[in-house]
Amino acid sequence: xxxxxxxxxxxxxxxxxxxxxxxxxxxxxxxxxxxxxxxxxxxxxxxxxxxxxxxxxxxxxxxxxxxxxxxxxxxxxxxxxxxxxxxxxxxxxxxxxxxxxxxxxxxxxxxxxxxxxxxxxxxxxxxxxxxxxxxxxxxxxxxxxxxxxxxxxxxxxxxxxxxxxxxxxxxxxxxxxxxxxxxxxxxxxxxxxxxxxxxxxxxxxxxxxxxxxxxxxxxxxxxxxxxxxxxxxxxxxxxxxxxxxxxxxxxxxxxxxxxxxxxxxxxxxxxxxxxxxxxxxxxxxxxxxxxxxxxxxxxxxxxxxxxxxxxxxxxxxxxxxxxxxxxxxxxxxxxxxxxxxxxxxxxxxxxxxxxxxxxxxxxxxxxxxxxxxxxxxxxxxxxxxxxxxxxxxxxxxxxxxxxxxxxxxxxxxxxxxxxxxxxxxxxxx
Numbered sequence: 001x002x003x004x005x006x007x008x009x010x011x012x013x014x015x016x017x018x019x020x021x022x023x024x025x026x027x028x029x030x031x032x033x034x035x036x037x038x039x040x041x042x043x044x045x046x047x048x049x050x051x052x053x054x055x056x057x058x059x060x061x062x063x064x065x066x067x068x069x070x071x072x073x074x075x076x077x078x079x080x081x082x083x084x085x086x087x088x089x090x091x092x093x094x095x096x097x098x099x100x101x102x103x104x105x106x107x108x109x110x111x112x113x114x115x116x117x118x119x120x121x122x123x124x125x126x127x128x129x130x131x132x133x134x135x136x137x138x139x140x141x142x143x144x145x146x147x148x149x150x151x152x153x154x155x156x157x158x159x160x161x162x163x164x165x166x167x168x169x170x171x172x173x174x175x176x177x178x179x180x181x182x183x184x185x186x187x188x189x190x191x192x193x194x195x196x197x198x199x200x201x202x203x204x205x206x207x208x209x210x211x212x213x214x215x216x217x218x219x220x221x222x223x224x225x226x227x228x229x230x231x232x233x234x235x236x237x238x239x240x241x242x243x244x245x246x247x248x249x250x251x252x253x254x255x256x257x258x259x260x261x262x263x264x265x266x267x268x269x270x271x272x273x274x275x276x277x278x279x280x281x282x283x284x285x286x287x288x289x290x291x292x293x294x295x296x297x298x299x300x301x302x303x304x305x306x307x308x309x310x311x312x313x314x315x316x317x318x319x320x321x322x323x324x325x326x327x328x329x330x331x332x333x334x335x336x337x338x339x340x341x342x343x344x345x346x347x348x349x350x351x352x353x354x355x356x357x358x359x360x361x362x363x364x365x366x367x368x369x370x371x372x373x374x375x376x377x378x379x380x381x382x383x384x385x386x387x388x389x390x391x392x393x394x395x396x397x398x399x400x401x402x403x404x405x406x407x408x409x410x411x412x413x414x415x416x417x418x419x420x421x422x423x424x425x426x427x428x429x
Contacts, residue, residue: 001289011153014062015381018033018034019031019032019033019034019385019403019406019407019410020032020034021389021406022401023393026393026394028386028393028409029392030386031382031385031386031389031406032382033381033382033385035412038356042057042060042061042174042260042368042370043368043369043370045057046058046365046368047365047366047367047368048364048365049364049365050364050365051077051080051081051163051358051360051363051365052162052163054077054358054365054368055070055073055074055077055162055163056159057351058070058073058356058368059073059157060157061370061372062372063156063157064104064105064107064350065100065349065350065354066100066148066152066157066158067096067097067099067148067151067152067158067161067347067357068097068100068102068347068349068354069095069349069354069370070158070250071075071093071096071161071224071345071347071358072151072343072345072346072347072349072355072356073345073355073358074093074155074161074163075224075329075343075345075346075347075356076343076344076345076356076357076358077163077343077345077356077360078164078343078345079341079342079343079344079345079397080339080341080343080358080360081163081336081337081338081339081343082336082337082341082344083163083335083336083337083343084165084332084334085164085165085202085334086165086327086331086334087331088169088325088328088329088330088331089164089165089166089331089334091324091325091328092151092161092166092169092170092325093151093161093224094222094223094224094271094321095147095170095178095318095321095322095325096112096147096148096151096152096161096304097223097224097347097348098119098147098223098314098317098318098321099143099144099145099146099147099148099151099314099318100144100349101144101223101310101311101314101350102124102141102143102144102147102311102314102315103138103140103141103143103144103145103147103148103178103309104144104350104351104414105269105308105310105311105314106137106140106141106144106192106311106351107137107141108304108307108350108414109137109192109196109304109307109308110133110134110136110137110140110192110312111123111134111137111141112411112414113304113408113412113414114126114130114133114195114196116404116407116408116411117199117200117408118130120423123137131398133191133195134317136188136191136192138190139185140185140188140189140192140311141182143182143185143225146178146181147178147318149199150170150174150178150389151166151170153167153168156287162333164244164332164333164334164335164336165331165332165333165334165337169325170325170326170357172326175322175323175325175326176322176326178322179318179319179322179323182315182316182318182319182322183315183319185315186283186315186316186352189308189311189312189315190239190283190287190312191320192307192308192311192312193287193305193309195293195308196286196304196305196308197290197291197305197308199304199305201295201299201301201302202301202388202405202408203299204386204387204388204391204392204405205296205299205300205382205387205388205391205405205409206295206298206299206300206387207298207387208243208297208298209231209264209265209266209268209297209300209380210231210232210263210264210265210266210296211230211231211265211266211267211273211274211275212228212229212230212231212244212260212265212267212271212352212353212376213228213267213269213272213274213275213276213344213348213352213353214226214227214228214229214238214269214347214348214353215227215229215235215275215276216276216279217226217238219279220279221272221276221277221279221280221342221349222276222348223312223348224346224347224348225238225346225403226238226346228241228244228353229275229276229347230244230260230265230275231271231274231275231297233270238344238345238346238355239343239344241344241346241355241357241371243317244258244260245258245260245371245376246258246259246260246261246268246353247371247375255374255378256375257378258371258375258376258378258379258428259379259380261284264379264380264382264383265376266300266303266352266377266380266413267299267351267352267353267373267376267377268303268306268307268350268351268352268373268377268413268414269303269306269307269309269310269350269414270296270300270302270303270306271352271353272306272310272348273292273296273306273309274287274296274297277292280309280313281313281316282313282316282317283312283316284309284310284312284313284316285313287309287312288309293307299415300380300381300384300409301408301409301412302412302416303412303413304412307350307406307414314414339360339362340360340361340362340363341359341360342357342358342359342360342367343357343358344356344357344358345357349371349372349373350414351374351377351413351414351415352373352374352376352377353370353373353376354370354371354372355370355371355374356368356369356370357369357370374413374415375416377413378415380413381409381410381413381415383407385406385409385410387407388402388405388406389402389405389406392405
């Protein structure tokens with residue numbers, strides 16, 4: 001007899017999505033992650049706009065990854081306009097990305113994912129038993145927000161990073177405050193890593209995975225680059241992003257899906273650790289070496305631990321970044337050297353690789369193409385949820401246990417469903 005297991009609203013993620021498991025007796029016929037968010041048509045809205053106007057629209061795709069969208073757009077637009085940003089501009093943009101990483105990873109690990117592992121319905125319900133951890137999460141998130149505000153002008157949708165530079169660079173006093181506070185918060189991030197390293201990661205969803213991330217320059221760990229690393233050993237120019245993402249439509253979701261060849265793949269903190277983890281320095285590097293194992297290569301739940309280690313790296317990296325930025329004179333804003341051209345910006349948003357591609361003609365946007373991390377992860381999420389459902393049902397797990405297991409898999413990817421800009425209206429016949 002056929003029946004369905006439904007998670008009508010997937011809690012503790014950004015956006016509106018649900019999970020449907022279709023069963024035929026004890027056999028799992030299908031598992032779908034259904035995206036209910038309606039089309040916003042961002043890529044069409046910006047067509048005909050100036051690059052500066054586009055830059056003010058596309059970060060509105062997401063309030064969590066607002067600076068990732070702005071940075072990816074900046075990289076793509078500046079390539080198209082023939083602009084090479086000055087050193088201080090590049091370093092200050094790195095600084096803002098470190099802040100966004102701390103803000104987003106602290107939110108996800110402590111407040112969204114941790115309740116599942118500890119058996120609580122929410123972070124609020126954890127207060128009596130894990131009050132210090134919840135307070136720690138809020139401290140880290142507040143600090144990340146502060147770095148974003150100082151560098152971009154506002155906590156959300158800051159306008160300070162502009163084409164060719166910044167409207168205003170952080171002052172020495174602001175940078176010193178960030179440097180000192182980051183050092184103070186390192187023990188909080190260490191506690192996050194220790195906590196997630198101590199958790200039990202169920203094996204229900206395990207299967208070999210393919211990982212993609214940008215290749216940060218100079219063999220360093222980082223959040224931006226012009227080539228893409230694949231865990232199969234290949235490296236591809238970000239300008240060839242379409243060959244990596246191969247988008248397609250599915251009937252049960254408003255969001256397009258991506259496959260690498262005919263295989264699902266993963267982007268995110270785990271992918272960055274797989275591809276660049278050996279480059280980590282400091283305590284983050286030591287903790288990665290201590291806690292990394294082969295299960296990272298097949299279990300999506302380890303993305304939670306990867307985010308914790310990455311947040312620690314961001315806090316450790318912030319003081320030096322602040323010192324270097326403070327030591328440089330404020331440069332002038334670089335101007336376009338051409339008004340017609342194309343370029344692709346690839347950055348690592350907290351949830352994974354984000355692409356912004358632009359074609360500019362006579363100073364106006366002619367083509368905009370934006371591919372978000374969640375849109376790339378959706379197929380992989382469904383694959384690992386299906387494996388988890390099959391194995392949990394085979395072991396006789398109850399429906400509530402299966403539902404929780406599937407939600408944990410989906411949440412491990414830290415999906416931002418609202419970010420799916422490639423949305424289509426489907427008509428079923």
